[in-house]
Amino acid sequence: MAARDYGQYCGVTQALELVGERWALLIVRDLLVGPRRYGELAAGLPRIPSNILAARLKQLQEAGVIRRVPRSRIIIYELTPYGHELEPVVLALGAWGFKALGDPRDEQIITPDSMTMTLRTAFRPHVAADLPPTAYAARLGPADLLVRVDGPTLDVTRGDGPVDLAFATGAEIRRLISGELAPDHAIATGVVEVLHGPGNLLDRFASTFHLAA
Structure with a gap:
């Protein structure tokens, strides 16, 4: 479970406790494209500290959103069926955020x-x-x-x-x-x-x- 506890009994609150921590939904976004190795996730999110990436992956696993799968002697991360249910949420959030998207900053x-x-x-x-x-x-x-x-x-x-x-x-x-x-x-x-x-x-x-x- 995520570290944050809002102390409210509500589906929105529960969702935020599961995927509302910083970087969590971006990890989900990238895994919606396809399974990724740890290094691929880190490369796609170059500003995420390694300890935070490890912590978020652990939290998302505990929440049943993602799972670790051994494949050809490596470990990959992929969404569970429960995690895939976030796709329309992520797409809708992207469309909503697009309305406020201006020119990119230098960084x-x-x-x-x-x-x-x-x-x-x-x-x-x-x-x-x-x-x-x-x-x-x-x-x-x-x-x-x-x-x-x-x-x-x-x-x-x-x-x-x-x-x-x-x-x-x-x-x-x-x-x-x-x-x-x-x-x-x-x-x-x-x-x-x-x-x-x-x-x-x-x-x-x-x-x-x-x-x-």
């Missing part, structure tokens, strides 16, 4: 897992269902993601593969997703660099991934 970074969850948050399956299947290679700062959209199904992974459009940008992806910046203007001003494929597919991307700011 703020982009990670592949954070961008993966941003895309999952912004994905509009009802729009994608009426569009042709499309694959994108999105270079978002240091994060290289392969984004496949097939009807209402979204798959975001790291790595390479055949794509219809490859493009590069950074934190200013926020302006494209929010609709603040039109796709053609994003390309014309260099905010988005088209690396491969027809640039007009960026319109499809912006229609498929949208969050109100």
Whole structure:
């Protein structure tokens, strides 16, 4: 159990006691992308002290949110079914926080897992269902993601593969997703660099991934 006890009998209070400690939900966010080794979690959260990461992992295990699993002579951490129930909560929290998201501060970074969850948050399956299947290679700062959209199904992974459009940008992806910046203007001003494929597919991307700011 988490160290914090609010002394109230309430579902919200109980949830905060389980996952409300600092860093806990970010660990859950990254594990929603997929199982991770301890070192991978630490690399994705570079500011977390090692003792705090160890403590949060222990607390989340005790709460039944995550579990340790031996795999090929290493230990990985993964969400339990109970932990996976947090996905709509994390996505909704991300959409809510996006409304207040401004330009990044100098010390703020982009990670592949954070961008993966941003895309999952912004994905509009009802729009994608009426569009042709499309694959994108999105270079978002240091994060290289392969984004496949097939009807209402979204798959975001790291790595390479055949794509219809490859493009590069950074934190200013926020302006494209929010609709603040039109796709053609994003390309014309260099905010988005088209690396491969027809640039007009960026319109499809912006229609498929949208969050109100």
